[in-house]
Amino acid sequence: MTGLAIAIVGLAALNLLFAGLVLVLRVLHGRRASRRKRRNEHWQPLLIGLLSDDSDPAALAEQVDPAEQRDVIEIAWNIARRLRGPDRERIRAFAVPLLDVVAADLASGRAETRARALQIVSCLGDTDGEATISTFLDDSSPLVSLVAARALCQPQREQWFGEVLLRLDRYSSWSVALLSSMLAGVGVAAAARMRTYLADGRNPVGGRVAVARALELLRDPEASDVAAAQIPGSDPNLIAACLRLLSVVGRAEHAAVVRPLIADERFFVRSAAIMTLGRIGNRQDARLIFETTDDDSPWVAIRSAQALANLHASDELALLAARGGLLRDAAIETLYGGAA
Amino acid sequence: MTGALTAFNIFIIIYFVVLNGTYLLLSVTAFRSLRRYVDRLDSLQIDDLLASSGGLPISLVVPAFNESASIVPSVRSLLTLTYADYEIVVVNDGSNDDTLRSLIDAFDLEEVTRVPTSSIPCAPVSAVYHGVRHQNLTVIDKANGGKADALNAGLNYSRSALFCAMDADTILEPDALARVVRPFLEDGSTVAVGGIVRIANGCRVSGGSVEDIRLPRNMLARFQVLEYLRAFLAARVGWNSIGGTLIISGAFGAFRRSVVAEAGGFDPDTVGEDMELIVRLHRHCRDRGTPYRIEFIPDPVAWTEAPERIAELGRQRDRWQRGLAQVMVRHRKMIGNPKYGVPGLVALPHYLAFEAFGPIVELVGYLAFALAVVMGVASFGYIVAFLAVAVFLGSALSVAAVALEEISFRRYRRSRDLLMLLGTALIENFGYRQLSSWWRLRGLVSAARGDLEWGAMERRGLEVTSDEPNPHEAARSSEARRRSNAGVSSGPAEQ
Numbered sequence: 001m002t003g004l005a006i007a008i009v010g011l012a013a014l015n016l017l018f019a020g021l022v023l024v025l026r027v028l029h030g031r032r033a034s035r036r037k038r039r040n041e042h043w044q045p046l047l048i049g050l051l052s053d054d055s056d057p058a059a060l061a062e063q064v065d066p067a068e069q070r071d072v073i074e075i076a077w078n079i080a081r082r083l084r085g086p087d088r089e090r091i092r093a094f095a096v097p098l099l100d101v102v103a104a105d106l107a108s109g110r111a112e113t114r115a116r117a118l119q120i121v122s123c124l125g126d127t128d129g130e131a132t133i134s135t136f137l138d139d140s141s142p143l144v145s146l147v148a149a150r151a152l153c154q155p156q157r158e159q160w161f162g163e164v165l166l167r168l169d170r171y172s173s174w175s176v177a178l179l180s181s182m183l184a185g186v187g188v189a190a191a192a193r194m195r196t197y198l199a200d201g202r203n204p205v206g207g208r209v210a211v212a213r214a215l216e217l218l219r220d221p222e223a224s225d226v227a228a229a230q231i232p233g234s235d236p237n238l239i240a241a242c243l244r245l246l247s248v249v250g251r252a253e254h255a256a257v258v259r260p261l262i263a264d265e266r267f268f269v270r271s272a273a274i275m276t277l278g279r280i281g282n283r284q285d286a287r288l289i290f291e292t293t294d295d296d297s298p299w300v301a302i303r304s305a306q307a308l309a310n311l312h313a314s315d316e317l318a319l320l321a322a323r324g325g326l327l328r329d330a331a332i333e334t335l336y337g338g339a340a
Numbered sequence: 341m342t343g344a345l346t347a348f349n350i351f352i353i354i355y356f357v358v359l360n361g362t363y364l365l366l367s368v369t370a371f372r373s374l375r376r377y378v379d380r381l382d383s384l385q386i387d388d389l390l391a392s393s394g395g396l397p398i399s400l401v402v403p404a405f406n407e408s409a410s411i412v413p414s415v416r417s418l419l420t421l422t423y424a425d426y427e428i429v430v431v432n433d434g435s436n437d438d439t440l441r442s443l444i445d446a447f448d449l450e451e452v453t454r455v456p457t458s459s460i461p462c463a464p465v466s467a468v469y470h471g472v473r474h475q476n477l478t479v480i481d482k483a484n485g486g487k488a489d490a491l492n493a494g495l496n497y498s499r500s501a502l503f504c505a506m507d508a509d510t511i512l513e514p515d516a517l518a519r520v521v522r523p524f525l526e527d528g529s530t531v532a533v534g535g536i537v538r539i540a541n542g543c544r545v546s547g548g549s550v551e552d553i554r555l556p557r558n559m560l561a562r563f564q565v566l567e568y569l570r571a572f573l574a575a576r577v578g579w580n581s582i583g584g585t586l587i588i589s590g591a592f593g594a595f596r597r598s599v600v601a602e603a604g605g606f607d608p609d610t611v612g613e614d615m616e617l618i619v620r621l622h623r624h625c626r627d628r629g630t631p632y633r634i635e636f637i638p639d640p641v642a643w644t645e646a647p648e649r650i651a652e653l654g655r656q657r658d659r660w661q662r663g664l665a666q667v668m669v670r671h672r673k674m675i676g677n678p679k680y681g682v683p684g685l686v687a688l689p690h691y692l693a694f695e696a697f698g699p700i701v702e703l704v705g706y707l708a709f710a711l712a713v714v715m716g717v718a719s720f721g722y723i724v725a726f727l728a729v730a731v732f733l734g735s736a737l738s739v740a741a742v743a744l745e746e747i748s749f750r751r752y753r754r755s756r757d758l759l760m761l762l763g764t765a766l767i768e769n770f771g772y773r774q775l776s777s778w779w780r781l782r783g784l785v786s787a788a789r790g791d792l793e794w795g796a797m798e799r800r801g802l803e804v805t806s807d808e809p810n811p812h813e814a815a816r817s818s819e820a821r822r823r824s825n826a827g828v829s830s831g832p833a834e835q
Contacts, residue, residue, distance in 0.1 A: 004721050004724065004725055007725070007728065008724060008725075008728045008732070011728055011729075011732035011733055011736065012728075012732055014732070014736045015732055015735055015736050015739055015766075018736060018739035018740050018742075018743050019739050019762050021743050021746075022739065022742050022743045022746050022758065022762065023758075025743065025746040025747060026746060026755060026758055029746070029750060110376075110379070112376055112379035112380045112382070112383050113379065113383075115380070115383035115384070116379065116382055116383035118383075119383060143380065143383065143384075146526070147383065147384075173527050173528060173529065174525070174526060174527065174528060175396070175524060175525045175526070175527070175528040176528065177396055177525060178525040178526070298455050298456060298457045298458070299457060301455060302455050302457075326455055329453050329454070329455045330455045332453040333452070333453050333454060333455055336453075337452070
């Protein structure tokens, strides 16, 4: 009976504990929210004022009470991350003397805390902080590493780009879309290094695919020869990425390397090759596409019709429509914008 | 006889303790996971992440059956989502009202030829329409085949690498797509992501979005708010933290299109097509040795209307239970099979023992308890222990779910609502839980009979403040129909 009583009291206590927790959390959150609101109402106008007057940011920083330092840094960060150039520099000049409270979080055992601190430091820290950020590329947490890489892939931090490239293999689990847009974020200044990376067969395929996509986003004209050179005998994903790159920056002389691929056994390679040939090919290629296209892949059918339209091959497109099935629908979709 | 009854009663108490104890454990796991998750969201700055990556194109597939009263405002609401690259594919699933005509008129649609990009079997498609003014709007008109069939048709005609399955009457928060896409960006092996479904009853809806969040006045809807919190914030977050996500609600889930198409799309021969797909995706990927991730994340929010009448709620729960039973039977080879990792070894056995068979044990337990009391064989200690386990442990789970909401998203800002939630956590154990077990037991019986009825749900309508038409304003009675999508997806299976 004693055990039973203890169990019942324990369960009742558990309920009370949870309910108490809910109420305490509500009170704490309410207090925190009103404190932040108060600080926000005080500091946000002052910080925005920094952007339009000649006041000294450092002098304003001295007015920050140590108790409110963390909240003020958050407010500054929220403003600064939406700014560029001299405006951001003004907010940064204000924040640098206050960053010690956040910098301490960089050594936190919790990955989320480190990542958040890194975001703030990368936005508000001075240039000396870039070396610190780069050390987090090797952080044991993928989240922290991702934040560090994104922080370094900025046009003004182009000198650190090599460090990120060196670790591309580490980021193989990320989506190619995210990785490539991050790399492209550095801008054309990094294109040469990306071309070198793409050309080097010793680099991991995933990294080279992402780099090819980044060069495509940058529409780097000099990448076309490199892309064409990678195609023979490569991994199919890399071939498809290089074909996509060629479809954007390729020239007529690259068509020779693309033509054989329109009959490739893998549909995504065929599809990319047809799309590319539609952009860089000629009238003979239109005939080739028409003759080769007899495909059960809808993607290939759509790309074929689009390629023929790009090559102004209206006769072939009309003949394609006459074949019926997927090809007919793809041709009508392309010819009439889908109107039946 | 007395000895057997006593032994059975002891078994029932142990069962209750293990059942509720498991969920308490999941709640504790969820507590830790949610805190980390909220911090992670803070550290990622999702708007920056998506702005820099450009997002991934996604197709919203919206099955619609006899939704003429609500489909136009629903689509209008979807057209206002804050996401860079998305298309809306509405599938008119053989409606016999004006659903198609109202879409054509409202959005100036023209009939087009569109190449399907996959060939998952579905009922015949009679026409495809495209928006003249809204280039990202496509409407598929097809013969009736049920929700799963309509989703398959939408999948066949969608063009994006990702698609989002939802109900026609679901309200997505403006940033819901951006949030649900994030795991796909962070991990290229992600194949499915589910967001949280919250109950919109009692909330104020304006311009197709939920403006003011309040607890519903209707007690039945309030019980469901608590159930959804328990299911999504405790159970699903908990399961997700150990890689055991088995359900992504059909009201709001995003998928990698190619993998779903490869796995055969949604199964039209089940009423729990959402759970069935997730279990099949686990099976598909593990059978092929393909690395994959299936995630539940609690920050992308979809709002749905919960039934406020006992009969409708009963039919809904009956259907959910049938869906669960069908999944268990269909994928029985996975249960306890080490080849299927956490889903096979932990999650499925748990669902079988506590979710599928739970109602039987619970109801028989209540009967045995009553019998023991009547026969005078129940000791005072036993009676107290039974009530303590059934009431205190059950309410502890609900209060823990409210605590989880409070440490994470705090959607119910009014303190009055919070207190009401806590009160509801206690009183739901007296009647509502038992009723819920009864509906689920009925669902098991229907499953044994092979019933594929969806049941009907009458929409009461949400509170609207603007002059715009409300997606939910028409209190409409949809007739009970065989294999039709009643606009109510499988919700929380976890009780």
